[in-house]
Amino acid sequence: MVFADRDDGNPMQSPTKYDALVADDLLSAAELEHARRAAHAQLLDIEEVLVKDFQVPLEAIGKALARHFKVPYEPFLPGRMKPAYLLRNLKAQYVEENQWLPLDENKDGLLVLALDPERVRASRIVNQVFPKSTPAWCVTTGAEFRRTLDQFFGTTARSDGSSLREVLSGMAHDDSDGEAVQPVSQAVENELVKLVNKVIMDARRQGVSDIHIEPLPGNGRTAIRFRKDGALVPYIDIPASYRNALVARVKIMCDLDTSERRKPQDGKIMFRKYGPLDIELRVATIPSAGGVEDIVMRILPHGDAMALDQLGVLPHNLARLRAAVDKPHGLFFVCGPTGSGKTTTLHSLLAYLNTPDTKIWTAEDPVEITQKGLRQVQVNRKAGLDFATVMRAFLRADPDVIMVGEMRDRETVGIGIEASLTGHLVLATLHTNSAPESIVRLLDMGMDPFNFADALLGVLAQRLARRLCNACKEPYRADDAEMAQLLAEYCAELPHASAAGSAVLDDWRARHAGSDGHFTLFRARGCAACNRGYLGRVGLHELMIGTDNIKRLLQERGRVASLLAAALDDGMRTLKMDGIEKVLLGITDLRTVRQVCIR
Ligand SMILES: [Zn+2]
Incomplete structure (x- = not known):
């Protein structure tokens, strides 16, 4: 999962728009891909990179666009007359944002210049603004579009034309x-x-x-x-x-x-x-x-929920996670510090549960991600609408699933347990560090251990670790000392470290080693597309399921160490173990995992 790439302001250009450049041998496919990445990383227009770094003439880009959109290419004309009568109802800012512009009207129809004629045509906006005209489309490059905009509206009109x-x-x-x-x-x-x-x-x-x-x-x-x-x-x-x-x-x-x-x-x-x-x-x-x-x-991030299988949850955990929230009622927690991606994960779980026959209420502060089909409530403490009040209201509003953005106090947790024991699925976040610790913390809040044990489906602890940049990460053969170090850190998480070592290594060999028995790891390099070898982030996960063992320990008010040991027996991997798996998969590196898994 690349959390940082939820970048609505700068949609990545589809590379296919420029494919004619490759077909015409102006550029190799690899160079085009490189330009795309560089543009994305430096927040430049890909056309800008093509012109500056690859010396592709604007005209060639224009012609490639023309071939892709199957409409004529219209270059910038210094002496073009401003069609004042066509621009009457169009503001510069609108044109800049929506990227289309009427140029002229003659017997062939209304000549409309656009960066993406397909998109503008599909929106039918031109027909609404000019209901009596038949549009004739043409395409141009971003630079030429902006120059035409300046020509018509003046350079000062553009909101974002000036550099900082x-x-x-x-x-x-x-x-x-x-x-x-x-x-x-x-x-x-x-x-x-x-x-x-x-x-x-x-x-x-x-x-x-x-x-x-x-x-x-x-x-x-x-x-x-x-x-x-x-x-x-x-x-x-x-x-x-x-x-x-x-x-x-x-x-x-x-x-x-x-x-x-x-x-x-x-x-x-x-x-x-x-x-x-x-x-x-x-x-x-x-x-x-x-x-x-x-x-x-x-x-505040806003946007759509991510699919559950896009979260970067490894298959072992994904199967256990689905099984946990497939239950019709019970309590499931996602925990971690601020900024660990809890809300993203909760919404992915909701997206998985969101079907037309399910009523889902959410109480959030703030509502960051919106989903069709959910009924989302913004908590407003100043107006007296706190989490507890909203949750009580939900219980009277025939829910199947309730999501609570934050459970911090005895009252909200109490209502959550009550709701799950009366047949609802309740999802919530906690500000705790690890899955076993969450249980102990909730018990310390004064929850009834028997009710809580009945309600508990599971706890997912989560962190975000920097992801190695796929474009430049460098593979290398890990030597014995490095593998021994990885193994030692992995096994340090286990209750019987010394006994487990060789079994873990055999398992790794079977799943990750090459045919020669050696492991390939990756190190950060750095390129134009990334930040010193890292780009985006990946979630690390520790999923504790409310198994019979865990429920029994909970009723006995077990301590963190015994809960941890039981959870590991039941198939849990700690955050660090999940991180080391992702090191072996080349998704991140050990240094990064250590940074985010400090206890
Ligand atoms: Zn890179």
């Missing part, structure tokens, strides 16, 4: 008196609005999870960093003189008190109000040393 550097250079730099609270001019304020919008849109396009704004006191510049695939990367520095205005702008966007600078505040930005993308951000401001304020913005 341009926006910044538009603001007069004056780092000398950063301390002074200077009123910024209207012009600079406009640039700041553009800047913040640009930061947010870039973050979204890059599949970033968090935006960190880190000002320094005095004349220090304000750093903006992005968290992507779990690691922070520098994005840009802002001159000290705009520090206060920048922070104020973000506060205004989420309705926070701009005069309150000494207390932490939190809010939400609905970006739809300010820019062309539908992005929701959670914002936290924190006063930091030197009288400045840090801001951290979390981009």
